[in-house]
Amino acid sequence: MFRTVFVFDVYNRNAVHAQGGDRQKYRPVHEISNVCTTSDPVGIVRELRPAEVYIADLNRLQGRGDPNINFGVIRGVSELSQTMLDPGISSFEDVSGVLGLAEHLVLGTETASLDSITKISAAYPSQINVSIDKKNGNILSSDPLMPKDPLEIVKVLNGLEINDIIFLDMDMVGTSSGFDAQFLSLIADISDHNVLLGGGVRDVEDIRQLEAIGIKGALVATGLHNGSIPIEMVR
Numbered sequence: 001m002f003r004t005v006f007v008f009d010v011y012n013r014n015a016v017h018a019q020g021g022d023r024q025k026y027r028p029v030h031e032i033s034n035v036c037t038t039s040d041p042v043g044i045v046r047e048l049r050p051a052e053v054y055i056a057d058l059n060r061l062q063g064r065g066d067p068n069i070n071f072g073v074i075r076g077v078s079e080l081s082q083t084m085l086d087p088g089i090s091s092f093e094d095v096s097g098v099l100g101l102a103e104h105l106v107l108g109t110e111t112a113s114l115d116s117i118t119k120i121s122a123a124y125p126s127q128i129n130v131s132i133d134k135k136n137g138n139i140l141s142s143d144p145l146m147p148k149d150p151l152e153i154v155k156v157l158n159g160l161e162i163n164d165i166i167f168l169d170m171d172m173v174g175t176s177s178g179f180d181a182q183f184l185s186l187i188a189d190i191s192d193h194n195v196l197l198g199g200g201v202r203d204v205e206d207i208r209q210l211e212a213i214g215i216k217g218a219l220v221a222t223g224l225h226n227g228s229i230p231i232e233m234v235r
Contacts, residue, residue: 002207002210002211002216002217002218003052003196003216003217003218004052004207004217004218004220004229004233004234005050005052005053005054005084005196005217005218005219005220005234006048006050006052006053006054006081006220006221006224006234007053007054007055007056007198007219007220007221008029008041008044008053008054008055008056008221009026009055009056009057009058010041010055010056010057010058010059010070010073010074011026011058011059011070012059012065012069012070013040013041013069013070013072013073014028014029014039014040014041015028015029015036015039015040015041015044016028016029016039016058017029017031017032017033017221017222017225018173018221026058029044029225032225033225034225034226034227035047035048035224035225035227035231036048036225040073041055041073041074041076041077042073042076042077042080045076045077045080045081046080048224048231048234048235049080049081049235050081050234050235051081051082051234051235052081052082052083052084052234053077053078053081053082053083053084054083054084054085054086054106054166054198054219055074055077055083055084055085055086055102056085056086056106057070057074057085057086057087057088060087060088061086061087061088061110061111062088063088068097071101074101074102075101078101078102078103082103083102083103083104084102084103084104084105084106084129084164085098085101085102085104085105085106086105086106086107086108086131087101087105087106088108088111089105089107089108089111089112089116089120090111090112090113090116091112091116092116092119092120092123095120095123095124099124103127104127104128104129104163104164105124105127105128105129106128106129106130106131106166107120107121107128107129107130107131108130108131108133108140108168109130109131109132109133109139109140109141109143109146109153110131110133110140110141113141113142113143113145113146114143114145114146114156115143115145117130117157117160118160121160121161121162122160122161125161126161126162126163127163128162128163129162129163129164129165129166130157130160130162130164130165130166131165131166131167131168131198132150132153132154132165132166132167132168133168133170134150134167134168134169134170134171135169135170135171136171137171139153140170150167150187151186151187151190154187154190154191154195155190157191157193158190158191158192158193162193163193163194164193164194164195164196164216164217165187165191165193165194165195165196166195166196166197166198166219167184167187167195167196167197167198168198168199168219169197169198169199169200170199171199172199172200173198173199173200177200177202178200178202178206179197179199179200179201179206179210181209181210181213184197184210184213184215185213185214188213188214188215188216189214194216194217195214195215195216196215196216196217196218196219197210197215197217197218197219198218198219199219201218201219201220201223201229202223202228203223203228203229204228204229204230204233206218206223207229207233220233220234
């Protein structure tokens, strides 16, 4: 069954909406949404009742403000919906402070090295999702050992006991500008794990195309807020 995962980023306890991965231009969700009347994360989940939620903790990802400020709302969301959380983990030591906030933790190449991903996934088998983060056409990573080709990263991840792989094209986040179906089909073909796409998913037709090429799920926000993707698809 194809998974349509509702996404929002949290900053200072509020849900904010992304556009093109520019974190300086995020706006409170209720200002741009046709379906949300609040930017309180728990209130949004109560309103929309999504089966699955992806949360990015921007305070931790950006290193701004109190790193624990969003923990209460994240716990509140995870009590209502199956939740995966990207808290900006960069090292093994980071995990203990966020373990238990959500069902799955997301390790993104933006913050986590290949060595950290390997060690953390071995210590917490099947509790980890890995996000292959791409921006400006390149893999987003400060690790010199991280392959530059996403297909090579997938091959490395095949040897790890992780849950899902997320291919996150940050240039496409919030743009509803589509995706490279041929490339995603290659990723799905070589991956031993379920692959989800984040960024660029416009509407129901895009979701059908992703399912047809072997992608197992999509992270959606803009299409849901503007009505192109029915709320029922995330329930």
